Amino acid sequence: MADTAIFDVDGTLVDSNYQHALAWFRAFRRYGITRPLWRIHRGIGMGGDTFVPEIGGREVEEAHGDELRDAWVEEFDQLINEVQPFEGAHELLRDVKDRGFRLVLASSGKSQHVDHFLDLIDGKGLADAWTTSDDAEHSKPEPDLVQSALAKVEGSTAVMVGDSVYDAIAAGKLDVATLALRTGGFSTEELTAAGAVGVYDSLVELRHHLDETGLGRPT
Template identity: 35%
Template sequence: MTRAAVFDVDGTLVDTNHLHVTTWWEALRQAGHRVPMHAVHRAVGLGSEDLVAHLLGDERDKDEDDRLGAAHKALYGQYFDRLPALKDAGPLLRRLHSDGWTVVLATSASGAELSALRRAIDADDVIAATASSDDVEEGKPAPEPVEHALELAGALAERSVFVGDTVWDMRAGRRAGVRCVGVLCGGIPRADLVEAGAEAVYADPAGLLASLADSPLA
């Protein structure tokens, strides 16, 4: 039976979380919102509308959501040609593929952004499918992105593992019924990832690859 290794992308395979923090902070600043960078950092991993709602609250002018999202996309898009993969991101996916795992991505990114991320990872030949924000009605921490990734892989939740870097990833994976692995390279503390559902936590893709034999992906 198929077993799926499902991966978040931003902050998990590609070192982009702090780019998102800076560009969201600037988009908000340009619109007159003073939001601390540490608050933006904790919201990274949510979809665009959910991130704005999390930071500005339900009393915000919701007509502004699309403008804020577009401003962030334009600012972040300046980095598309130089997004840095985290160490051993590609080799980790290749190793899992060779070990018999079906590798699937589950990300809030889509379109040109997703293409840029995949170029950075440079492992398209072993990525079976991608569940993007275009494919689901609700993003993380709802389970739908992970569940859709499992559908694409044809895998059961109990035979699958989700790797991510935020509490939103861990909550989504837990709700989808998969085992969850956290990585610290997105900047979220180990204790927060564990509390949100991580069964094991590693420094980054290189750390997970080095400890693969003793991990939930063994």
């Protein structure tokens, strides 16, 4: 049982992963680097500090890392208005909050992007706290962001809700259980292997099964 619910934002509450992938594709292309979009998509969920060397390689990180991350912000800013909330996002958050959990919306995104997404789901009026890239020294799959989310509400134990294997890996390093959504494009088998204790096709499906999860009632 847990007293805190931690929700990833990008790809979990808002449908942003493909915009992120396209922004990274265009950022790499600025430097004459082409990576297949499917490969870029597989890395979405990592923070930019991990993403560039993972997708581009160590030499690309050393030569262009910071410039690529800046270019990604510029490219994503042009796509952000295409991002929409997933069906049932606000309703699920409200149900979890009404059950008595401390609610944290955990993102490693830039603060201006997080603000935009929280407005899309009307999340600021529900959440006890939220995070941005400023709250973690190392991004997922490192556990810094999950740890920061717990600390912000002085939670003792938590359940994480995310859409990627990187969410499950990060949470698992702190013995935090993860409920995973397939909205990130990962298979049920991949998410389970990464440590997810439950996998759902949508937020609506998860909401219908809350009583069967660690988000049934808080401790």
